[in-house]
Each structure stands twice: as C-alpha cells, then as structure tokens.
Amino acid sequence: MDQEHRLSRIFYPRSVAVVGAKRENNYSWLRRALRFPGPIYNVNIDKTEWAGAEALGIKSYASLVDIPEPVDFVSVTVPANVTPFVMQDCIDKGVIGVQMFTSGFSETGSELGIELEEKIRKMAVDSGILLVGPNCLGIYNPDTGFGDGREEWEAGHIGFISQSGIAANSFMAEAEDNGVPISKVVSMGNGIVLDSSDYLDYFEQDEQTRVVGMFLEGIRDGRAFYASLKKTAARKPVLVWKVGETEDSARATASHSGSTVGSQQVYEGLLTQCGAVKVDSAKEIIDTATILLNVPAMSGLNLGLYSISGGRATQMANYFSKQGFKIPLLSEISQVPMKEQYESPMINYNNPIESTSFNRLEEFAANVLDGLDQAEEIDAIVHEWSPQIGPTESEDAVLREARLATMLSFAQRATKPYVVIIAERYPEAPADVLSDISKRLLDAGVPVIDGVERGAKALRNAYQYLSFRADVGTE
Incomplete structure (x- = not known):
C-alpha cells in the first residue's frame, strides 16, 4: 500500500465513527465495523440508542466533536436533511473521510434533494473532506475488517468500484464463492466528490489489487475518467460493466444514482483506446479475472x-x-x-x-x-x-x-x-x-x-x- 496516496487513510483509517446507527436495523452499521482493529465510536443524539451500541462494546457520544480522540473516517446514516449538520461536525472535528449511506439527493430529481446534495458537496470540497457517496454502502476492506462484521474474511486480488450498493455486495459474495475474493470494494453511489476516476487512481497503485472491476451507470467527468482509466489499464486489467446502454436503462440510472449517460459509441471507443475491457455482467468480470489472475500471457488465438x-x-x-x-x-x-x-x-x-x-x-x-x-x-x-x-x-x-x-x-x-x-x-x-x-x-x-x-x-x-x-x- 502506498501511504502517500490521498485516499489511503479512508481505506486504512486509524479510527472510525458511525453516526445514526439504530436499534430498528440491529445497529447494522456498527456491526459492519466490529472487526476494525482501531477505535470505534457510536454517535447518536438519541441516548436511548446508546445501550445497544455499548452492548457491542462500542462507546457512545452525542456528537462527533464530543469524542476526545481524533477520528479519521465517519459512516453517516441519518436523514438527508440532517446531513449538513453532521458534515459541519466532521469539519469541526478534522475528519479525513466520510461515507454517506443517506439517500434523497439528486437521484430523486427533486429541487430539495439537488440543493442538499450541492450543499454537502461544497462543504466537503471547501474543507478537503474525502466524501464517499452519498446514496452508497461505502468502503469494504478485508485488510482492516471494515465494511463486514464477519470473523472470517479472506482478502484477494480483485478491486471493485460500483455505483450500486447491491451490486457491490453481490459481487463480493459471488467472487468469494468462485475462489477469487476481493481486495477492496467501493460502493460509491452518487459520487459527487470522489468519483470513479479517484478510485481508479487508488487501485492503480494498490499492490494487493491485481485486477479492477467496475459497475458504472454513468461517467461524470469524461476527461478525468479517461486519464485514470488509461493509466490504470497500462498497469493492470480493468473490466468495465456499464449499464444505461438503452433509452429505458439510461432513464433508470438517472433515478438511481443521478448519473447521466453519454454516447455508447464514444464510451466503447474510450475503453478501446485505454486498453480496458467491456463486459456485461458480474459473472463475466469474475470469470475474466479468474483467468487473468492465473494466466500471465497468451501467445495467440489457436x-x-x-x-x-x-x-x-x-x-x-x-x-x-x-x-x-x-x-x-x-x-x-x-x-x-x-x-x-x-x-x-x-x-x-x-x-x-x-x-x-x-x-x-x-x-x-x-x-x-x-x-x-x-x-x-x-x-x-x-x-x-x-x-x-x-x-x-x-x-x-x-x-x-x-x-x-x-x-x-x-x-x-x-x-x-x-x-x-x-x-x-x-x-x-x-x-x-x-x-x-x-x-x-x-x-x-x-x-x-x-x-x-x-x-x-x-x-x-x-x-x-x-x-x-x-x-x-x-x-
């Protein structure tokens, strides 16, 4: 791992906090952090929720700024209208990165959702906070145990970037079942600050990741994506599964992650120029990665x-x-x-x-x-x-x-x-x-x-x- 990369501390934070975990979902976001080796904090203004967190061995606070120790990374699962207040606490606390499960932003198409998204985007950009999401499941890293509470979690060599949370979860399980477990996974959601190109940059230098898979609904910054894809594909395989190829599919992607879909011909030409490989399913990514992880070269087509x-x-x-x-x-x-x-x-x-x-x-x-x-x-x-x-x-x-x-x-x-x-x-x-x-x-x-x-x-x-x-x- 290159410690100098700007995203290193969100993949390998020294401490994490979860804001908004609740009894009604069995404190699932806290449970996802249980195997994390560093300090874990529960943050909830509702003190009636504290007992459940403390039963898991996690200390609770009413606010991030009340935590006496530094906090590197924060998982946020609160209503959309509350997120600007949580972001301000993150800024005041000096947090490095935030992943936001909360939905209800530009993907809704509503004026309020768009305004809220722009507000938290600006807060993150102005403060330098690395924001994953919103509308996402965030980061999974077997090395740190963060993202999945199970005791046994084998690290492999496939990195996966996904605009869909369920696609990310499903991919992890299927890859593991097929004997080629993941190195790291990012469910990036709307990607309003950190986009697919940022995660590609990270995976390009991550030595544990030998093959990169992507599930994309759209590309926000074509120039940045092209540059990152070209650089990464020159070092390791990048397998890209992109939806939104038809009019109906494009409409569906806009309502899911707020992504806009460009010309299919331009997209396929971009992949070819960069040396990335177009695929059409998670299975195709896993199958192709299985071969690439075990076959270093082929001399011909016979x-x-x-x-x-x-x-x-x-x-x-x-x-x-x-x-x-x-x-x-x-x-x-x-x-x-x-x-x-x-x-x-x-x-x-x-x-x-x-x-x-x-x-x-x-x-x-x-x-x-x-x-x-x-x-x-x-x-x-x-x-x-x-x-x-x-x-x-x-x-x-x-x-x-x-x-x-x-x-x-x-x-x-x-x-x-x-x-x-x-x-x-x-x-x-x-x-x-x-x-x-x-x-x-x-x-x-x-x-x-x-x-x-x-x-x-x-x-x-x-x-x-x-x-x-x-x-x-x-x-």
Whole structure:
C-alpha cells in the first residue's frame, strides 16, 4: 500500500465513527465495523440508542466533536436533511473521510434533494473532506475488517468500484464463492466528490489489487475518467460493466444514482483506446479475472480443445470460434506422440479431441494434454471436464479424484496456458464437491470456469487485455 496516496487513510483509517446507527436495523452499521482493529465510536443524539451500541462494546457520544480522540473516517446514516449538520461536525472535528449511506439527493430529481446534495458537496470540497457517496454502502476492506462484521474474511486480488450498493455486495459474495475474493470494494453511489476516476487512481497503485472491476451507470467527468482509466489499464486489467446502454436503462440510472449517460459509441471507443475491457455482467468480470489472475500471457488465438464427448466438442468449437479463436487441425507430426500411446478408429486427434470410450483412462487423458502442450499449432489448452456426480466415498468419487490428480499433475508441467471448463450438465455433482474441485485447481494456478459459453467470453476478454499489454510493451 502506498501511504502517500490521498485516499489511503479512508481505506486504512486509524479510527472510525458511525453516526445514526439504530436499534430498528440491529445497529447494522456498527456491526459492519466490529472487526476494525482501531477505535470505534457510536454517535447518536438519541441516548436511548446508546445501550445497544455499548452492548457491542462500542462507546457512545452525542456528537462527533464530543469524542476526545481524533477520528479519521465517519459512516453517516441519518436523514438527508440532517446531513449538513453532521458534515459541519466532521469539519469541526478534522475528519479525513466520510461515507454517506443517506439517500434523497439528486437521484430523486427533486429541487430539495439537488440543493442538499450541492450543499454537502461544497462543504466537503471547501474543507478537503474525502466524501464517499452519498446514496452508497461505502468502503469494504478485508485488510482492516471494515465494511463486514464477519470473523472470517479472506482478502484477494480483485478491486471493485460500483455505483450500486447491491451490486457491490453481490459481487463480493459471488467472487468469494468462485475462489477469487476481493481486495477492496467501493460502493460509491452518487459520487459527487470522489468519483470513479479517484478510485481508479487508488487501485492503480494498490499492490494487493491485481485486477479492477467496475459497475458504472454513468461517467461524470469524461476527461478525468479517461486519464485514470488509461493509466490504470497500462498497469493492470480493468473490466468495465456499464449499464444505461438503452433509452429505458439510461432513464433508470438517472433515478438511481443521478448519473447521466453519454454516447455508447464514444464510451466503447474510450475503453478501446485505454486498453480496458467491456463486459456485461458480474459473472463475466469474475470469470475474466479468474483467468487473468492465473494466466500471465497468451501467445495467440489457436486453441487445443479437449472435451468429454463428440457433441460437447462441437459445442466447444462453436462457442470459442464465435469469440474469435481458431481451432486448428493438428498436423500428423503433432498427432504422432498421442497416437504412439493410443491409436484407435474411435479416437479423433484432429482438434477438438474427444473419445467417450477412453474417457476413464487417466493415461489417455494425460497423453492428450501432453500432446496438445507439445503441438506447435496450439497457443493454449481448454479442457472441458464433467465431474462424476456421486457423493464422497462413492465409486464416482474415486474416479473424480483420479481425473483431478491427472489434471493437477499436468498443470505442474504444462508450458502453455491451461484453462478448465466445468461442463454444464444435469444432474451435476454436489455443490461442495464442485467447490472443492475449483479450490484445488485454483490453488494450483489453474483457472476454472463454469460452462463453455462463459469460458469462451472470459478467455476472449483475457486475451484482449493480454494482447494490449504485449502491444504497448508494459511490464
């Protein structure tokens, strides 16, 4: 972490206060700070709310200025008409940063909401307070425990910037479930002081963040966004999911976060110029990040596909070729090493490779993977696997473990990028089994994606960024 960055102290504050926590929401904003290692203060003018905070071990005060110690960062959850008074207390107290959950500002379209937003914006700008929001869930940082009260919270390498609170919460959970947890998340809401470009600047220098994802409804300052995006994408992947692409969607974004939507053509051109990658869902960000966190480079578009059956092989070829990849026929020279081990009229080594009859033979699977790794025509290997559906201690479990061992062994000696696709099928293996498989492969540096279509999109996105980095010569 670069301590000199101006946003460092809102991601790593030394003390925090929560203004407006209430019994009716089970003191949720205080609970979100319970794992924070530094001092935590509850601020509420209503002293009947103090007992609940003190039951959590948090001391209460009627005002921020009553707290004798310094306060770095403040979470505000009070009615909109009260926020200017809280902001003044923050100014008087010398607070560094504020995150404001409160809504009811410009996103309402009302004259009063717009006036209140401009008032708190001006107060923050004139005083130098770093304001996150309003109309947001604010900052989540596993390093400090701030933002989520759970005891176990693993830090990962994906930073996420979101104009939607629910999108931020959902993304954190889904990324963690897929084995690629977040480094930090910002739910930025209306972004009237700190905008998406400010958070991009921070993530650009944050060493823990290796991939940046964004959910945007609009861009307030196009020049600042362009400069920050270009600088960040030169160092690490930036995956941008932007809504508001249609007239109806644009209207909805204006009423949610007050964002205005510009030309879609201009936006897509901006991403291309900066080297950022356009995506269309949280899943696509997670899938693409999974590959980018495990595949440092790709030399070309030629894929070697290994599938579980003939029908699945044709589907793989269809999906990947639609995304711009090539599925080249393997030359006789490339097929020789594989044929020397297993040759049968029932085996097609042309690419894609499949053989239902030999699928249970681990020697055959290892032979195919090694053959693709040695083939000069191939730049990367995509292996579709359908784990047997039986529970632990069943015969299926024995077969599952054998194939997984083969794949993990190959991953250690592979010289080309190796991506595993979990086949879409019904019924599928139990969720705990699939989770264990994904974890073990990811721990070995093998990206795992659910479904061929998702895998094809994610690999295309990853290749797009890796090619950009190679072209600009960025280390």
